[in-house]
Amino acid sequence: MAGQPWLEAASTKAVIAALEAAGGKDCARFVGGCVRNSLMGRPVDDIDIATRLTPNETLAALKAAGLKAVPTGVEHGTVTGVSDGRPYEITTLRRDVETDGRRAVVAFTRDWAEDAARRDFRLNALYADAQGTVFDPTGGGLADAAAGRIVFVGEAETRIREDYLRILRFFRFYAWFGKGAPDSVGLAASARLKDGIGRLSAERVSKELLKLLAAPDPRAAVRAMADSGVLAQVLPEAPPLDLFEALTTLTGDAALRLSALLPPDEAAVMAVAGRLRLANALRDRLAAMMRQGQAVAPDMDPASARAAIYRLGRQTFEDRLVRAEAATAGDGGPLRALAEGWTPPRMPVGGRDLARLGVTPGPETGRILKAFEDQWIADDFPTEGHEARLKGLIPPRA
Template identity: 65%
Template structure:
């Protein structure tokens, strides 16, 4: 029985066909196939983000083929065999078939090949070693990837330990793919290999770890995968070991935000959180957000007036993150929702007075102006941002200077 991808717009889109036809002109109709995520996701009905192509053509031949067809190419990783084609403003990553010559757990030295089975043999999981030709006919060199994809089995190609020793990032990828695509009990051999080689995660670059971790946490329900990571000692290789997964377990139900879910795995200690964020080489925005979320413990029983003051001082993001953490930690659900709704519609009011107003009252420009404006602001916040009476309040503060 022919296994074919049906009803896939990306497969027959003009942009896709232009790339595949350009390669076919240079190397024949069977020289290029779709590979990996686009085939897997099309098969199981999941969204498709990128269309990747594998080919027997060498990178230089790919560039020439694209040029001959009037398509732009970008040498995104040409030393490793990867060229990105731009067709109708859409990117298509094209990689020459490869086999590993040597590996050190972080990177591989590869050689090009024209053997599809060799290329499949160096991939991580059997469901990622699926190919499809230009007509959508699926090819499964491992013989098990098709069934794995439909059954939700995340199984390494060949021996799990060997695949992991080639690149320790595959440990985190196992948990990430289990979170996104796994169903039922995880593969026992994979679980044992990840636990046995967990310390290898510490050899990886922080950027690779954080990218994989945040992708995992963005899954609809990453809790089973994170529990597995915790039990295997892998979680402790990526972040400070949490005392409990309780906050995280609840947070997953409250929010789909991967950064907020990560914050629920971290302690209520801004210093420790800052160190963890730096160790993971997170962006400054992500680091600042995590630190802000753990700086002050929010309450879900604050009044609207208290909430507006907190919103003014902390900003919507930090306020909402703190409320979410308080809610997940056991705060009243109705109160948490009330505060989040208040934050969603919040517009920060502008301070209604400035240095010119003080100057008109006889206060000379200088440090005292800043002190008086700060005093005015504090009183204005405490009174819940009144829209009038500003001049009288300012006169009272400035009276000793008049």
């Protein structure tokens, strides 16, 4: 694994040097995603480090080296070191003392194997030293990374009972890194223990689900979730997967993919959003997709498309267009290009224009302006003749 840019970066070397100055040569190793992704040829975003140093010793070591140290989770053994503006999450080796399916009470250890034994999957329990030498305490992580297997560390049921979120993580990692069929032992354990998902906080569940749906191609993982009953545990409202399968080939947008796992009903979507504690922006976007009203289709003419963009807004128009493409196998490319290149104009008249024409401000003003807007949209947003249109809408005086 030597030669990885993140491994050779001066900022990384500075953090490792600070830890080794306090704890010796084998006191710190890289762990988890940065090691796994490097071995699998994937981009590395976050750099996690496991250390034999206690959190207080880690804080002191970083400060002694002139690096920023943030006690982000000291009670769980985690300190964030910042070097050249890049964060490094540094966690003391741990072993579980007590678990309840949602969280664990941990004790610190100096044993790499004990730390590996409490991790979720074997390919996430890989460690590497500063030179890039990889350590595989479970004995299966390297083979799993090479083969694209997601296998629990130790007994699958034991790992799941420690934290039921690991059921969703099993499918999420399969979506991102899996090849072939999912591990049968892990799949069976997930199916047997799926009711435990109900013990988790809604925020943890929705966050994991959205990460899964953001994978390049989550179709196999979602099919496995459906077949095992896990999907129904999370989204009992989920319809058959036909629309989801088609839509996933059109977009990598997790919000749109999620919409295909929901019933096409605004009230039902709002109920799911509340249950899963979805962010307000995501909730509102999903609701707008399902709201009754302006229809969108890949074969609509440009004038109708502009009218829909004006009334719905670009985001909702594009969301409905992609969903319609998936449902009808139509080609929405030309309309997407239209939406990206067209800026809806502002309504060219207002109350002042009517007042100038002798209309007394009041309910009649709103009625006339609404009628004008409907006609202006229907005529494809003409840029001239506005006063004549207004005059034609003003009722004659008695």
